[in-house]
Amino acid sequence: MCGFTGWIDWTEDLTKQSIILEKMTGTLANRGPDASGTWISPHCALGHRRLSVIDPANGAQPMVRTSEDDTYVLVYNGELYNAPELKRELEGLGRHFTTTCDTEVLLVAYMEWGPVCVEKFNGIFAFALWDSREQQLFIARDRLGVKPFFFAKQLGRFIFGSEPKALLAHPAVKPEVGPEGLAEIFIVGPARTPGVGVYRDLSELKPGQCAIVNRSGVKVSTYWELKSKPHTESVDETAKTVGDLLKDTVERQLISDVPLCTLLSGGLDSSALTSLAVNYYNETGQSNVHTFSVDYVDNDKHFKAHAFQPNADAPWIERMVSHLGTTHHSMVFDTPELVATLREAMLARDMPGMADVDASLLLFCREIKKEATVAISGEAADEIFGGYPWFHREEALNAGTFPWSLAAGMRADLLSQDVAAWIRPLEYIGDRYSDAIAEVPHLDGENEAARKMRQMSYLNITRFMPTLLDRKDRMSMAVGLEVRVPYCDHRLVEYVYNIPWEIKIAGDREKGILRKALEGVLPNDVLYRKKSPYPKTHNPNYLNAVRKQVLEIINEGTSPLLSLINVKKIRELAESEAASSNLPWFGQLMSGPQLFAWLLQVDMWLREYKVVIR
Template sequence: MCGITGFIQWSGDLTQDSQILVKMTETMSDRGPDASGTWISNPCAFGHRRLSVIDPENGAQPMIVHDDDDVYAICYNGELYNAAELRSELVKRGHHFRTHCDTEVLLVSYIEWGPACVDRFNGIFAFAIWDSVREQVFIARDRLGVKPLFYAYIDGTLIFGSEPKALLQHPKMEPVVGPEGLAEVFIIGPARTPGQGVYKDMKELRAGHAMIFSRDGLRSYAYWRLDSHIHEDSVEETAAKLRELLQDTLERQLVSDVPVCTLLSGGLDSSALTALAVQYYNRTNQGQVHTYSVDYVGNEKHFKSHAFQPGADAPFIQRMVEELGTQHHYIEFDTPELVESLNASTLTRDLPGMADVDGSLYLFCREIKKGATVAVSGEAADEIFGGYPWFHREEMLNSGTFPWSVAPDMRASLLSPEIREWIRPLDYLGDRYADAVREVPKLRGETGQQAKMRVMSYLNITRFMPTLLDRKDRMSMGVGLEVRVPYCDHRLVQYVWNIPWEIKMTGGREKGILRKALEGVLPDDVLYRKKSPYPKTHNPDFLAAVKQQMLDILDDPSAPILPLIDKNKILEIAASPEASSNLPWFGQLMSGPQLFAYLAQVNNWLKTYNVAIR
């Protein structure tokens, strides 16, 4: 895993801009702590920071291949899980390899098949390739958007990078945010609209998309989309197929030349991956699997059950550790650390994020990095299999908006009247929801309820899931840890997409078909446990700290957030009983403490990045 960046322009001498490229590259030293490289050859400038996972000795980038007089160069972030099969096929086609790394496999695949190479990849990736034969740069991102890629096309120059901070080092890119960007921050969040970079002129290459930049201009296109068709497998056949896919996916993703661990919450998704990893390690004599979990000081005392977090994780974590015999590492954070992490996580993401959930994940990954370089996570199973409460509540299914944004009026009320009038947040939200629904690949003949569930699944896979993947990538790579997400294998996602809702609900339970597929893999009490999300703190000290932080910001006349918000409304919320609650009342996903933490993140972002609003 790595960080990539660069720029391409068809006029001028780019060698004069080498210091710009170096600055862009060095912004991502946390993503790639092991090595750094740059390459400039008109009209192309590539930069790379490396986290060594496969073939540490020979995988330096940017990687250059000379084929007679032709030149191909690549900067690449990701992993190809079918690199061995691709290498074998390419050798049969006459190609020779000088390394064992998947970077060379990807580049030679492009040399052999051109832009169509992406159709053959199983993996997570974002890369750019300079092709002197076609005189073009080819840029692509993996099908589910696990790896990030931002870009800007300004005055004939294409600028790109794994993170916005890299682009912001280019002199043509300014930290300006307009009405759409503010709407993304205040009304769409936490699920950013696909393609939106928030900063003016900055975009995100959408998942499953590629771009070609040549002298004829810039063209982007989708090379992969979810495909709707009739599911013909029985319940038994579906469960067997799921287990086969999940096992194959996980075993591919356990390959590494550096230590690998799993994240274990005691829930269905992470426990299943850990159990399958233990089976694989036992079968291949690779020793003991290391597992990690996170919690907070005082949570045992202060935890209160609710629909979005029905039970504590700790007893189930211990249950799985004893069942599987893993080497477990309990990580625990106290309130002061968590409050301090809010700023670090904002700078890591280059945007305000998911408040304490971002911060704690950043701290968690930082601790894991001390013992491992690669971790396996159960991210995305709920979006794919329908595990969230909003899949099962009629009022959310019929809300006419994103289920994580069902309190838009409350969100809009936080804004100053001038900003509300300028960005028209409710109209923006409605337009983005309508855009998402229009995209859904419908299946002819589906009933109203089936069609409704397909829409809900699409919203989760294409809107909410990318937010969690972005969080996972940025917080983990911010400390040089690679996190792999087996549930995001495109074969698995495509297969589950077409499983009818009644089969997904096998046994009358959410994610019922996944539970059936894992029978015999997990003990029944874990197999049938209710979903519990990534843990957050329930300590009232956190509320007190972030509320006071926000009140201090409101008292600071120079605070950049003040012109954007309704100060009196925030003060009113701070004095309300809801503000003291850890229940998700503010737009379903945000509690009172998280609201104050988020607004503080927004202020810190505006101040640190010197963001101009216009």
């Protein structure tokens, strides 16, 4: 895993712009702590920071290869899990390799097949590849959007990078935010509309897209998208296919030349991946699997069950560690650490995010990095298999909006009157929902119930899942940790998307088909445990700390935040008894404590990035 940046300019000689390129590349040092490299030609400048995972001694980037009169230069972030098969195929076609890294496989694949090479890749990736003979840049992003790619199109210029901070280091890109960006921050979040970069000049290459950048402009195309197909397998056949795909995916993603571990919450998703990893390590005679979990000081005293978190994780983690015999590392964080890390988490995202959840994940990843460079994580299983409560509630299925936006009206009330009139938040979220629904690829002959479930699946995979993938990428790469997400294998996603809902809930349980597929892999009590998400602190000290800081900002009266929010409403919330509860003030995914922590992040963002609202 790495970070890259660069730009194309048809009007200037970029060989005179090395200082700018070095500055842009330097912003991504955390993503790639092991090495740095740049490459400049008259019209193309490329920068790269490397985190060495496969073939550390070789594979430096930008990687340059020549063929006759053509020079190819690649900057790349990701992993190709089918690199061995591709390499054998390319060798059969007469291609030669000088390293064992997947970077060279990707570059040679383009040299052999051109832009259609992306259709052959199984992996998580974002990359930019300069072709000197064609005088064009080829860019691409993986099918599910696990790895990021931001860009800014300007007259005669195309600027790009793994994170917004790299683009903002270029003098032509300003930290300006307009009504669309504010709407994304204040009403769409924590999800983000595909393709929207929040900053005025920034866009994002969407998952499953590639593009050619040349003197004629930027031509974007979609090489992969979800498609609806009839499902003909029985429940038992479906469970076997799911199990086989997941096993193959995990084993591919366990390949690494540096220490690897798994994240273990004791829930179905992470326990399954850890169990498959242990089995594979045992079969191949490898050393013991290391597992990592996270918790918070005094959570055992303050935990209260609710729909999204029905039980605590700790006893189930102990159950799985004992069952599998892993070498386990338990990380426990306290309130002062969580509050102090809100700023660093905001900097990692280049914008406000999921507040305490981001901060704790960053702390967690930093501790993991001390022992491992690669981690296997269970993201995306709930979106793909239908595990969230909103898949099973009629009010969410019939709401006419995103299920995570049911409290959009309450969120809108937290904006100042001027900002609300400018960005029209409820109209904006309504338009984004309509856009998403119009994309859904339905299947001819489906009844209304089946259409609703397919629609809900599509919204979760294309709108909510990228939020969690973005969070995991940004918080882990902020400390140089690579996280792999087996449930995002595109073969698995394509297959499960078309499983009828009555089979997905086999046994009348959420994610029933996944549970059936894992029979014999996990103990039954773990196999049928109710879903529990990434844990957060329940300690009232956290609420008190973030609420106090928000009130200090309000009382100080100089923050740029104050012109954006309904100060009177926020003050009332902060001073009310209800603020100490875990009721969702800001939608189904943000409690009172999270609201105040999020407002702190917005304040930090506005000040530190010197954001201009216009």
